[in-house]
Amino acid sequence: MVKYSAITLDRQLCKSCGRCVASCHKQAIAIGLEVNQRSGMIPYEIDYELCNHCGLCMSACPEPWAITEGGHDLENPAARVRPAKPAGIQARRIPLPDLEPLVLKGNHASAVGALLAGCRHVFGYPITPSTEGAELLASLLPELEGVFLQSCSEIATVNHMYGAGGAGVPTMTFTSSPGFTLMLEGISYMVGAEVPGVFINVMRPGPGLGYIGPEQSDIKLCARGLGHGNTHAIVLAPSSPQEMLDLTMLAFELSFKYRNPVIVAADGYLGQITGRVTLPAEMIQPGLPGWAVRGDAEHKNNLNSSILQDWVELEKHNEHISGKYRAMERDEQLSSEFHTDGAETLIVACNIPARMAKAAVETLRREGHRIGLFQPLTIWPFPIDALAKLLVHINHILVVEASDGQLENELRLALNKAEIEGTRFDHLRHMGGILPDDAEIVRKMHSIMGIYA
Amino acid sequence: MSNTALFEHFDRHAGGVDLKGGSTHYCPGCGHGLAHKFIGEAIVDLGIEDRTVMVSPVGCAVFLFYYFDTANTQAAHGRAPAVALGHKLAHPESIVISYQGDGDLASIGLAEIIHAAQLGMPISVIFINNTIYGMTGGQMAPTTLMGQPSTTAPQGRTAMQGQPMKVAEMIAGLEGVVYVERTALFDQRNRKKTQKAIKKAIRLQMEGRGFSMVEIISECPVHWKMTPEESEEHVKNVVVEAFPLGVVKDEEREPWIAPRVPKFDADSMVSALGATEEKPPRFCSEFPSHLDPVDIAIKFAGAGGDGAQTAAILLTQAAINEGFDSTDIPSYGPESRGGTSYADVHVAKDEGLSPAAPTPHVLLAFNAPSLEKFASSVAENGIVIYDTSVISAPPDFPVGVKAYGVPCGDVAVKLGNKVVKNIVALGALQEATQLLTDESILTVLRSVLRRKPNLIEINEKAYAEGVRHVRESEPSIV
Numbered sequence: 001m002v003k004y005s006a007i008t009l010d011r012q013l014c015k016s017c018g019r020c021v022a023s024c025h026k027q028a029i030a031i032g033l034e035v036n037q038r039s040g041m042i043p044y045e046i047d048y049e050l051c052n053h054c055g056l057c058m059s060a061c062p063e064p065w066a067i068t069e070g071g072h073d074l075e076n077p078a079a080r081v082r083p084a085k086p087a088g089i090q091a092r093r094i095p096l097p098d099l100e101p102l103v104l105k106g107n108h109a110s111a112v113g114a115l116l117a118g119c120r121h122v123f124g125y126p127i128t129p130s131t132e133g134a135e136l137l138a139s140l141l142p143e144l145e146g147v148f149l150q151s152c153s154e155i156a157t158v159n160h161m162y163g164a165g166g167a168g169v170p171t172m173t174f175t176s177s178p179g180f181t182l183m184l185e186g187i188s189y190m191v192g193a194e195v196p197g198v199f200i201n202v203m204r205p206g207p208g209l210g211y212i213g214p215e216q217s218d219i220k221l222c223a224r225g226l227g228h229g230n231t232h233a234i235v236l237a238p239s240s241p242q243e244m245l246d247l248t249m250l251a252f253e254l255s256f257k258y259r260n261p262v263i264v265a266a267d268g269y270l271g272q273i274t275g276r277v278t279l280p281a282e283m284i285q286p287g288l289p290g291w292a293v294r295g296d297a298e299h300k301n302n303l304n305s306s307i308l309q310d311w312v313e314l315e316k317h318n319e320h321i322s323g324k325y326r327a328m329e330r331d332e333q334l335s336s337e338f339h340t341d342g343a344e345t346l347i348v349a350c351n352i353p354a355r356m357a358k359a360a361v362e363t364l365r366r367e368g369h370r371i372g373l374f375q376p377l378t379i380w381p382f383p384i385d386a387l388a389k390l391l392v393h394i395n396h397i398l399v400v401e402a403s404d405g406q407l408e409n410e411l412r413l414a415l416n417k418a419e420i421e422g423t424r425f426d427h428l429r430h431m432g433g434i435l436p437d438d439a440e441i442v443r444k445m446h447s448i449m450g451i452y453a
Numbered sequence: 454m455s456n457t458a459l460f461e462h463f464d465r466h467a468g469g470v471d472l473k474g475g476s477t478h479y480c481p482g483c484g485h486g487l488a489h490k491f492i493g494e495a496i497v498d499l500g501i502e503d504r505t506v507m508v509s510p511v512g513c514a515v516f517l518f519y520y521f522d523t524a525n526t527q528a529a530h531g532r533a534p535a536v537a538l539g540h541k542l543a544h545p546e547s548i549v550i551s552y553q554g555d556g557d558l559a560s561i562g563l564a565e566i567i568h569a570a571q572l573g574m575p576i577s578v579i580f581i582n583n584t585i586y587g588m589t590g591g592q593m594a595p596t597t598l599m600g601q602p603s604t605t606a607p608q609g610r611t612a613m614q615g616q617p618m619k620v621a622e623m624i625a626g627l628e629g630v631v632y633v634e635r636t637a638l639f640d641q642r643n644r645k646k647t648q649k650a651i652k653k654a655i656r657l658q659m660e661g662r663g664f665s666m667v668e669i670i671s672e673c674p675v676h677w678k679m680t681p682e683e684s685e686e687h688v689k690n691v692v693v694e695a696f697p698l699g700v701v702k703d704e705e706r707e708p709w710i711a712p713r714v715p716k717f718d719a720d721s722m723v724s725a726l727g728a729t730e731e732k733p734p735r736f737c738s739e740f741p742s743h744l745d746p747v748d749i750a751i752k753f754a755g756a757g758g759d760g761a762q763t764a765a766i767l768l769t770q771a772a773i774n775e776g777f778d779s780t781d782i783p784s785y786g787p788e789s790r791g792g793t794s795y796a797d798v799h800v801a802k803d804e805g806l807s808p809a810a811p812t813p814h815v816l817l818a819f820n821a822p823s824l825e826k827f828a829s830s831v832a833e834n835g836i837v838i839y840d841t842s843v844i845s846a847p848p849d850f851p852v853g854v855k856a857y858g859v860p861c862g863d864v865a866v867k868l869g870n871k872v873v874k875n876i877v878a879l880g881a882l883q884e885a886t887q888l889l890t891d892e893s894i895l896t897v898l899r900s901v902l903r904r905k906p907n908l909i910e911i912n913e914k915a916y917a918e919g920v921r922h923v924r925e926s927e928p929s930i931v
Contacts, residue, residue, distance in 0.1 A: 010475070012475070013476050015476070015480075015481040015482075016481055017482035017674075018482075018681055019482060019681055022682070022685070038471075039472055059487075059490075059641070059645075061487075062483060062490070063477060064459045064490055064520065065475045065476070074462075074472070074474055076461065079460070080462050080464050080469065080474075094718070097719065098730055100728065100729055100731065100732060103769060103773050112726060115725070115726070120715035121542060140725045143716075143721065143724070143725045144722070144725055145716050147542045149542060151535070152567075155535075156535040159529065159532040159535035159536045159565070162536050163537060163538060163539020163540040163542075163543065164540065164543035166526050166536075166539070167539070169543045171543075186529065189528075193526075272782055272783055273780055273808050274766060274769055274780060274781040274782070275769075275773075275779065276773045276778060279726075279728060283719065284717075286717075293506060293525065293526050294543075294547060295503075295505060295546065295547020296503060296504065296544070296546070299524060300503055300524055301524075302525075303518050303526070305518060305525070307515060307527055309516075355806055356806075356807045358807075359806035359807035437809055439812075
């Protein structure tokens with residue numbers, strides 16, 4: 001039997017449960033006689049006349065520091081000192097040779113973008129029309145000594161990402177609307193614990209099971225509904241396989257820059273479309289952030305958590321996160337413009353509808369109509385600064401989208417917050433897997449011009 | 454030995470102010486504190502303080518990270534094993550300990566724990582079973598005993614609420630699991646066994662052998678409405694009857710997981726992507742503006758298995774190799790085989806815009822319903838190629854459309870492989886449209902088949918046959 005020199009029962013830390021009593025073969029422990037003024041409990045006491053220093057009471061006591069060898073110094077200032085967070089290792093840019101363009105479908109382009117961005121940890125659950133992205137990564141990652149794990153559900157997927165992303169590695173998934181809904185809980189935790197991760201949401205129609213065609217069904221969810229709490233994430237909206245690659249790479253960069261999830265919102269059509277994809281001049285070797293919860297000496301003191309017991313602290317934490325949102329709103333708006341010079345009417349569209357609108361604008365311009373396209377590449381933050389400049393001269397917008405006004409709502413909210421008034425709206429919407437096509441957009445504009453001529 | 458795996462001062466516990474700096478948030482007599490101490494001791498004994506990642510659950514142990522002087526992650530309700538796997542895969546050298554209560558693990562998190570166990574990745578799960586939801590205030594858990602009262606089954610658990618779930622036995626039945634033991638805390642002998650079991654579960658992870666779990670029957674005096682002493686007696690006399698203690702599974706297994714070092718060099722990347730610096734040869738001298746000045750739309754239509762998708766992607770690749778922009782968008786029917794299978798291809802001089810082809814310049818139809826469906830949509834002066842092996846009477850076409858009937862299927866069968874009918878069709882399409890050049894398409898075809906060289910000859914023959922049929926036939930012109 002191990003003998004301990006001085007077994008000390010700390011009267012302040014004893015919770016008076018009495019588990020120690022039965023452990024003592026010498027009946028040396030008994031309830032005390034007076035209330036401890038600091039704890040409000042009546043602590044047990046050891047009768048050192050009877051104690052044989054066997055230490056069994058120590059392993060019976062549920063409190064770590066209530067029965068110890070030699071006593072516990074509650075006020076020891078040195079015990080409060082924590083090591084500083086390590087500085088972290090910066091990501092490296094590695095030059096690539098001058099490669100010929102690849103011919104890739106949108107989902108594959110996004111997967112290639114993830115590899116080039118340094119992602120070697122991919123989790124996923126199959127769902128049409130996003131699955132090819134995961135399939136390509138499952139086939140390529142072993143060559144790069146990376147990991148693809150097919151999870152038991154989207155809920156598990158996002159939590160694998162919370163773990164791996166929390167360990168500081170770039171991580172991602174491919175999903176589609178119903179699966180994305182299931183990930184929202186985890187996304188809220190990632191936002192709260194400040195864990196990066198990239199979600200490629202190849203949107204499909206709902207509500208419920210809907211079907212597998214293209215729709216911009218989750219603009220609302222991505223921009224306003226990322227689980228419970230004050231959550232936001234940058235939402236990127238590509239419109240071609242090339243942008244699927246480019247914006248996926250950007251998503252990783254932004255995700256680590258802000259320690260926040262980033263969503264690439266594509267539509268089902270975009271996932272499936274094959275086209276020419278030019279590869280970047282550089283690929284990324286990820287660094288290792290100082291905050292990573294890694295399981296090594298350097299990062300030992302780190303914690304990923306979204307729970308804060310103190311309401312004042314929790315408000316502060318929310319304010320800190322909101323500060324990041326304000327920075328994203330200020331610095332990360334992205335858009336592109338097509339024939340906006342001298343335009344009298346703007347078509348606003350993103351994803352594949354933007355491509356359709358671009359074709360329509362070409363036709364309308366050939367006909368001599370002064371129509372331009374404004375394409376948000378970030379849905380959140382909405383690129384209001386660039387749009388506001390155009391709206392100095394333009395007061396008519398046609399919103400073209402594959403949803404029930406979800407993009408228009410983002411646009412109107414952004415205009416409202418920017419206090420821009422007097423814009424006239426028209427819209428062309430489809431749902432269920434039907435996309436507004438270029439000919440239809442041209443017809444719509446003709447009809448509008450007839451009305452407003 | 455001092456338990457240095459636990460903080461000496463709990464400054465995460467409400468700032469460590471006053472007694473909170475030295476005591477846990479657990480109620481008097483609760484078993485969690487013991488489990489924490491034993492895990493800490495095991496971590497110290499095994500020398501892994503720097504390598505350990507503790508995963509805190511939701512429930513009473515949600516603040517586990519207040520106490521462990523290791524790396525810590527706090528997980529959502531039920532998700533700790535999924536989070537643990539993320540950590541283990543991101544950094545296999547880390548020792549990941551996932552800590553969960555019975556509501557967390559056995560109710561909301563059942564899918565995550567079962568799949569983690571089945572997967573068998575070496576992680577260690579410490580499962581605290583106190584037969585009740587503690588943090589939320591004494592509700593019924595999956596493990597609540599028959600007859601045991603709780604706030605959500607105040608008359609006691611009956612058959613209406615089902616039987617208590619025997620988690621250790623269930624987990625032990627899964628393939629990836631090397632070790633499961635159920636232990637208790639009510640006396641010194643059992644505490645010793647718990648200490649040993651925890652250490653073993655972690656050691657098995659360090660050795661890379663597989664998934665291990667210790668189910669610890671723990672006291673909850675407050676919600677059992679008993680004194681701590683009564684609670685210990687209750688475990689000893691009642692709870693262990695429902696949840697027998699002991700080793701449930703202990704398998705010898707060779708270490709199976711080797712940590713990987715992800716590759717980040719350009720050569721590996723280029724090779725994985727199949728990318729090349731070599732410029733593909735070009736055969737076209739200019740954009741085929743005889744079909745459209747800037748953007749040509751081609752529709753491929755057939756049934757699944759006709760090869761419409763393959764033909765479309767080959768043409769897209771060939772057009773891109775020629776320096777044009779090109780897109781291909783497939784549209785399948787509900788079944789990937791047997792249903793409809795359409796693909797829209799654009800070949801554009803500069804940038805292809807709308808990827809859809811509602812009024813194609815060229816239609817390639819593999820069966821009668823497809824031809825019927827799209828014939829009237831073909832652009833004025835457009836070109837149609839259809840398979841006369843299966844289409845006997847073509848429908849009416851718009852004015853100026855040139856239609857070529859080519860027996861693609863029959864030709865392919867004669868060549869000895871009916872799947873090459875799409876290549877016959879592609880040859881016919883090129884000859885009829887002069888969209889690219891024969892070599893543009895054949896070069897891509899050879900490149901795609903480079904790993905199946907024995908198929909090159911029949912495909913080249915098929916292509917040539919398609920070309921010949923168009924060359925030797927007169928199109929019908931409306």
